[in-house]
Amino acid sequence: MSVYDLTIQETVNVDFEEIFFTAENKAALSQVIKEYKYLDELKKYGLQIDNKILLHGQSGCGKTTTAKAIATALKKKITIVNLSNLVSSRIGETSKNLQSLFALSARQQSVLFLDEFDLMGKTRDNNEDNDVGEMRRLVNSLIQEIDYLPAECLLICATNHYEMIDPAILRRFQLKIKYELPADEELDGYYEKMLMPFPEHLQDLDRKYGISYAEVKDYIHTTMKKRIIAELEAKNQHTPIQ
Numbered sequence: 001m002s003v004y005d006l007t008i009q010e011t012v013n014v015d016f017e018e019i020f021f022t023a024e025n026k027a028a029l030s031q032v033i034k035e036y037k038y039l040d041e042l043k044k045y046g047l048q049i050d051n052k053i054l055l056h057g058q059s060g061c062g063k064t065t066t067a068k069a070i071a072t073a074l075k076k077k078i079t080i081v082n083l084s085n086l087v088s089s090r091i092g093e094t095s096k097n098l099q100s101l102f103a104l105s106a107r108q109q110s111v112l113f114l115d116e117f118d119l120m121g122k123t124r125d126n127n128e129d130n131d132v133g134e135m136r137r138l139v140n141s142l143i144q145e146i147d148y149l150p151a152e153c154l155l156i157c158a159t160n161h162y163e164m165i166d167p168a169i170l171r172r173f174q175l176k177i178k179y180e181l182p183a184d185e186e187l188d189g190y191y192e193k194m195l196m197p198f199p200e201h202l203q204d205l206d207r208k209y210g211i212s213y214a215e216v217k218d219y220i221h222t223t224m225k226k227r228i229i230a231e232l233e234a235k236n237q238h239t240p241i242q
Contacts, residue, residue: 011077016069019062020190020213025177029053029066032154032175033073039151050174052146052155054117056162057179060214063158064115066177070156071111078111079104083119094120095141102145109152117157118164139166146172184209187216194220202227 021029035042035049042049055063064080071078081101087094098120105112114120120142146169149155157173159165170176182190190213195203205223208216 012068012072014065014068014072016073018193019065019069020182020186021062021066022180022186025179028175028177029070033070036074036154043151049151051149051151051153052173053157053175053177054162054165054170054173055156055158055177055179057160058181058212059160060212061179061181062213063179064113067111067113067156067158070154071113074111074154076111076154077108078113079108080113081115083114083116087119095138098138098141098145102149105153105155106150109150111154111156114155114157117159118161121157121159121165121169139169143168143172181210181212187211187213190216191220198224 016029016033032050032053039049055066057063067080068078079101086097086101101112104110121139146155162176162178187207187209191207194217195205202224205220208219211219
């Protein structure tokens with residue numbers, strides 16, 4: 001199977017300014033975008049840009065959307081890889097897929113987004129696989145690919161299991177951005193944004209808190225579909241037959 005069959009390559013259009021970040025996370029990621037803007041100037045001073053980012057924490061809080069928004073801001077293609085599709089039962093094949101993937105990103109100078117990163121970056125000391133030696137070699141291969149990533153490329157990895165990542169790999173990431181469940185006021189802003197396209201009389205709903213942005217989106221969409229269909233059915237029942 002070709003590495004192209006294991007990836008999703010997109011030219012995305014996700015507005016960075018419309019993503020809901022904490023102030024700290026937004027400042028850190030905005031700095032990355034600025035560094036790419038002035039890449040050539042920084043190179044003259046021997047300054048390395050932060051092109052390796054690890055997004056970790058709660059599921060559904062925007063890690064994938066963040067990667068797409070950064071790619072949009074940098075006007076780069078994004079190659080999205082779910083590592084559960086890449087990891088092969090044959091470790092040697094997985095290493096070759098990994099090398100092909102990084103080579104593809106280098107040629108395209110794209111954003112490479114590796115989701116479920118803990119499947120490949122898990123610690124070499126606490127590995128449950130039968131062939132621990134082979135898995136260690138795979139992790140070493142991953143470290144090498146990360147080390148030789150060109151500055152023009154941006155590696156973004158995402159995991160819900162930060163504690164499983166090998167410490168040697170963690171050291172390679174200049175930025176480690178933690179995602180937590182949004183605060184109530186942050187969710188209120190998200191509710192307002194998501195409800196805006198719907199008729200005003202449908203926008204009143206009991207707001208749930210202590211959940212992720214993805215869960216809010218699903219909740220609003222489910223509720224609105226029920227309300228819109230109910231209105232349409234009620235309207236049809238009162239429409240006289242011609």
